[in-house]
Amino acid sequence: MLKQRYNPQVLGEELQRNDVWWDQLLVNDRMTGFASCFLTGNAGEMKLDKLYVHYDHQRKGYGGMLLERALAIARGHDCATLMLAVNKHNRNAIAAYNKYGFRIAESVVKDIGGGFVMDDYIMRKVL
Numbered sequence: 001m002l003k004q005r006y007n008p009q010v011l012g013e014e015l016q017r018n019d020v021w022w023d024q025l026l027v028n029d030r031m032t033g034f035a036s037c038f039l040t041g042n043a044g045e046m047k048l049d050k051l052y053v054h055y056d057h058q059r060k061g062y063g064g065m066l067l068e069r070a071l072a073i074a075r076g077h078d079c080a081t082l083m084l085a086v087n088k089h090n091r092n093a094i095a096a097y098n099k100y101g102f103r104i105a106e107s108v109v110k111d112i113g114g115g116f117v118m119d120d121y122i123m124r125k126v127l
Helices: 008-016 062-076 091-099
Strands: 020-027 030-039 045-053 081-087 103-113 116-126
Touching: 020 062, 030 062, 045 062, 062 081, 081 091, 091 116
Parallel strands: 045 081
Antiparallel strands: 020 030, 030 045, 081 116, 103 116
């Protein structure tokens, strides 16, 4: 799955697009986290596609900073909703997203190829 989503060619293509935003979180000049979001093509909807903070830096507000940035981008593009997919077993992330006003909208199981299956909740926040 990592080879699919973080392939240098895929990342390069995303960085060239006008409807995808990447942010990196630097702490003491070291990349400690990142996030990306994109317009889904559905009117008024943006997807928070990736959000990661290194384990050693979690629970310090950095994830919230990246999330607030995605919310600002969504609002800046007149989106009414920010949505995301989160693994059903990632209780910490689900709790964090709930704290920021996201709610579970649906449950999905999706075969993404290469022997990987995404067993996720789709969460949405109305902006």
